[in-house]
Amino acid sequence: MSDVTDPPSMDPHNLSEPLRRALGDRYLTYALSTIMHRALPDARDGLKPVHRRILYAMRELRLASNGGFRKSAKISGDVMGNYHPHGDAAIYDAMARLAQDFNVRYPLVDGQGNFGNIDGDNPAASRYTEARMTAVAEAMLEGLTENAVDFRENYDGTLTEPVVLPAQFPNLLANGSSGIAVGMATNIPPHNISELCDACIHLIKTPDARDDTLLNYVPGPDFPTGGIIVEPPENIATAYRTGKGGFRLRCRYEVEDLGRGQWQIVITEIPYQVQKSKLIEKIAEAIQTKKIPILADVRDESADDIRMILEPRSKNVDPEVLMGMMYRHSDLEVRFSLNMNVLINGVTPKVCSMKEVLRAFVDHRREVLQRRSVHRMEKIDHRLEVLEGFIVAFLNLDRVIDIIRYDDDPKAALMREDWGKTHVRAMDEADYVSPAPGEGELSEVQADAILNMRLRSLRRLEELELLREQSALMEERAGLEDLLESEDLQWTSITEQLRATKKQFGKDYAGGARRTTFAEAGEVEEVPIEAMIDREPITVVCSEMGWIRAMTGHIDLARELKFKDGDGPRFIFHAETTDRLLVFGSNGRFYTVSASALPGGRGMGEPLRLMVDLPNEVQIVRLFIHRPDRKLLVASSAGDGFIVPENDVVAQTRSGKQVLNVRGDVTALICHEVDGDMVATVGENRKVLVFGLDELPEMGRGKGVRLQKYKDGGLSDATTFDSAQGLSWLDPAGRTRTETDLTEWSGKRASAGRMAPRGFPRDNTFT
Template identity: 80%
Template sequence: MNDDTDSGLGPNDVTETLRRAIGDRYLTYALSTIMHRALPDARDGLKPVHRRILYAMSRLRLSPTGGFLKSAKISGDTMGDFHPHGDAAIYDAMARLAQDFNVRYPLVDGQGNFGNIDGDNPAASRYTEARMTTAAEALLEGLSEDAVDFRDNYDGRLTEPSVLPATFPNLLANGSSGIAVGMATNIPPHNLHELIDACLHLIKAPNARDETLIDIIPGPDFPTGGTIVEPRENIIEAYRTGRGAFRLRAKWEVEDLGRGQWQVVVTEIPYQVQKSKLIEKLAEVIQTKKVPLLADVRDESADDIRVVLEPRAKTVDPEVMMGMLFRNSDLETRFSLNMNVLIDGLTPKVCSLKEVLRAFLDHRRDVLVRRSRYRLEKIDHRLEVLEGFIIAFLHLDRVIDIIRYDDDPKQALMREDWSKDHVRATSEADYRPPLDTDGEVTLSEVQAEAILNMRLRSLRRLEEMELIAERDALMEERAGIEDLLDSDDLQWSKIAEQLRETRKIFGKSSAGGARRTQFAEAAEVVEVPLEAMIEREPITVVCSKMGWVRAMTGHIDLTRELKFKDGDGPRFIFHAETTDRLLVFGANGRFYTVGASNLPGGRGMGEPLRLMIDLPNEAEIIDILIHKPGSKILVASAEGNGFVVPEDDIVAQTRSGKQVLNVGSGAARVCQRIKGDHVAVVGENRKVLVFPLDELPEMGRGKGVRLQKYKDGGMSDVTTFVLEAGLSWLDPAGRTRTQTDLDEWKGKRASAGRMAPRGFPRDNKFN
């Protein structure tokens, strides 16, 4: 037995390595995704699904002036005949072509709910109706005149166009986006009037510079308008390389409310930004006070966009407020350009603006040549029929005799020699025979069939004159087409004429044809801190043992007795101002930032501090400090590890705070602002160690280094002081005691230290 039989393989089985089998099949899938799904064709700017939708609509005769048809019928026909994928995907693609906020020149005229700029989805396909627009009809013009190649559909029953004739550069006019395997495309919409002007210039000057084309096409023209603030040199580079980005801002204006009051009204938002999510983002910006100049946002939109932004005070500069909003919200977005398209429907390539326009013009030339040849064939066929008709009129009596008496009139007509012998006297006297009658004149099968199908009422003198006039006109047209096919200059002149006709229909003078997106220079954004918008007033911050916090108006006596909840009492009480930021240090080693102006008033018991920050319930509040920019803080854990951290590095921007001291399974114990050149640390064993501050590292985050060595227990307290002034503490009687001679307790960091001096507090606390 052979090896194949032993392995169980049949005679028709093929073996290959798993690596190659998977690689070949994945490559096939990747190519299919690139060519048949994700990337648009540079010639008509369409992906297969869009092309098939438009072709199915043309077969259903859904012209712009005709009636509407249910979207379910359109997507069903597209799926059944040309696009064997999900009907939901087909309907979504068709609905997008009808959305005037997504497509600059809609290709589908929708009736019903096709979604809106808020991000709401279209209604189900059974509820909506559609037909083609004038723009879609322009893309299909010449399809029945052999303008493009047709290919078999997925099951071979029908044929579909491989590309549409496209009388305008749809790729740039409506843009495109898609993600394939290993590549993607993202092309913004442009103004059609400008695109056609650039094409006409490219016809006159095929070697035109990129800068010249960008003088004609200054940038994208988004259907939602907006303002492009990208520098011109960046735009030139993006169009030259096919890759880049455009900064796009909302369009806004200041509305005077009288008495010095004003508000900002946004009338156009950036492309592909959902208005509802934009409003949510602006509300979040107000809540988090990222833009302290903004007080409120309202959506007053109807058919048009109207988003009202209220400033916090009438003294706010509108330019400054909008500059901060552009930085912190989707009122400014960045549209990435990646002109990755299929050249000739086969080759993916990142093209420049000039290359994309050239691909369209070359396609228009191919369409013109094919339509001209098709017309030439039709003219030749018609001339042949006309010659037969004219022969029949010149020999009318003989033709009638053959038709009346011959058993096979078609063959008899074709056998007959139509010489002058049979010409009617009146006709010969008045008309020149259509053919050279010196030789034998016969009729072709096409001519004989046409004569037999001719109506009796056409047998009149006037008809004969019309036939000769039609023949002469067709001969003249034929000569013109032959000249066109023989001359490149005539072809480009004809293409330019067609483009001008298209420009009349869709240009800037037509409805919706004017440029919507404008250009401007981006002003420098000035950041305004929250403190600048808050009136500076004295307050007294009170935080209880259970974590309830409040702000008393004014600087009250700190020894004054205050009311607290049952079982609760004072923990922190200090003077501050409304413009201060408070640093809350938790036992979990995180610092949280709270604005003093956000604290509840002092009339009640306050509110739990944990509602303002994400401090876990099991984590104790170690300390609350007023933030002093430029200062430094010593943080330490109960295990005796610590370090110095710059105070500017611990300010948190979110409720979740900022992790500074890594405590592991332990807890943070001390947070103290640096006030000297030496560190004093005391353990639970009542041993005190004094060492220079410079022995501690300065870090932004970490576990820190060992402050004091312990056999049992951990650290109780740590403080910083000036060595010359001595170490101070409060004795049990509340009197301040100072120890100036500290040689006995001085040592290296991480040593054990000596027993505390006489009179040191029993709670092992310095303060």
């Protein structure tokens, strides 16, 4: 017995290949499946497979637009079981969207029940809703039984489904589409059917028409929710020519007069695909965070139509200015991106221009016309063959009856009989050429038709009807032959079909008129917030812990106020509602707060850190009213500083504006208005230095230069003063002391200085 074991037999189903190639092949298969069978629409009928299968399944269920409704669960179940082997929830969501008139310009499904709303609420469960097709969907399916398109087997090979629908109108542009595939996406806005039909007719008459010429017929999208497009015409032309671009879309509003100078804005149309409930939430949040200080309130009074109310804070506000701010801070203006990435012939993904998409549609319509014409000719030929047999039977009625009564196999006997030209004895109308297989013989089809003929049809009148029908069919057949042989006749027929479609779904159709209009952007100039707010006196109060409020009127600054436990006053000064306040933090950043945005003085106020992005570890160094064209002295605890124009420190965002650069343990310490021509500094070592203001540079941002030199410690305070009036400070007794002879303390900038004069405050500050 041999010790050598046989090698293991190779399993033909267990093959090895490099991981890189295996992953690449499988991912490519997945990518192609996603692109072709899920995410991108077909340029011919504008549908994705799931939508096409939904419409086909509804047709198979005989859910005509003038018929009854069926449960949505039944429809989605049939689609899933017969054609689309995916989740029924996804199928129902796709079907429900086809019924939403705020999402689809021309709904393809007529829904009964809760199919969602523009607030973003979801449809009811499929067991609670019912649906049927709309007239628009029926126009998409017309000709399906006439061999207009190819059919393919469904996923399990038990049924067949259409590869594409005949589509009487360019549904891709009429209803738009959106989807995300692997490595590509599509986003196409809806358009008006009447305009698209006109563009197609023009393209048929002028095949080499320029892209810009088509804009005379299709000026832009027509959204189901209306709105106003404010995109410049040249940008729209570029988008349609390249297949990529975008459209700025605004809401539609009107100013409603309330009397006595009061008014409010009523929004009647909101931009496409904007959920009304989320829009109102965002506007309310903007009001709460004071992003739109001139807006007092927003409320929803919508019923069947959109009616959103915007209340201004003051009747002096310009409505256009208010709407300009609303466009910038809310979704009352959106940008709809155009990416016309579609499947050409259902196979090749391509970013197309509008002309290419319309060309794909009209070429598809021509193919549909040819296939339907050929199919009709085949039906006519079959009917003419049957009519020929009927007429032969009428002209030889006695012989036919004889054969049927006495022959054992009447069908074979009828086919064997040589009828010759016995029918010539009939009227002149019977001048025709027999389509029978042989001279004077009946075909199997004719024999079957004669045997299945009713006795009541054996009348003279019926014979005349048959002759007239035969004549009409032969005339129709001749017309179809001419149509198939002439390209011009085909395009003429397609043009007539498009005109009929335009008439059916045009302005007289429910919702067929254009909803979206065009206008210039009309950019509103930036108007200072102060100019739009009533000017009223207030008293700003900020506590040590950073809680800020605005008391009505100019109260006594020495008045005792209430604060939270453990808190006390820090800043208190008179201001007006039109003022802007500057906050200087220990991180060297300036923050800007509108006085009109401060909370009222009835409570304890709100934390200033919530109104601006002031970190918790940063202390408030200074809070004061902004005065344009003033200059500030800023300095750090290390003794570095400079002069900065006050206009340069105003921040436009919540995050503030960095002015004084500090690092490590160094913090911003000083911020004083520049008043005079001299600078005085005092260090933690109680040494005072006085030097000329001209020795400090004027900067917009930076670390600055050394103000005073220290061996130990740092800067305690710094101020500016007029040399002619002298330097003043409060002595320990609270009396103001002024020193005009400052020779002892004068020196160059960055000197060490001399000890402070007798009576200088113990806290080493000038104020």
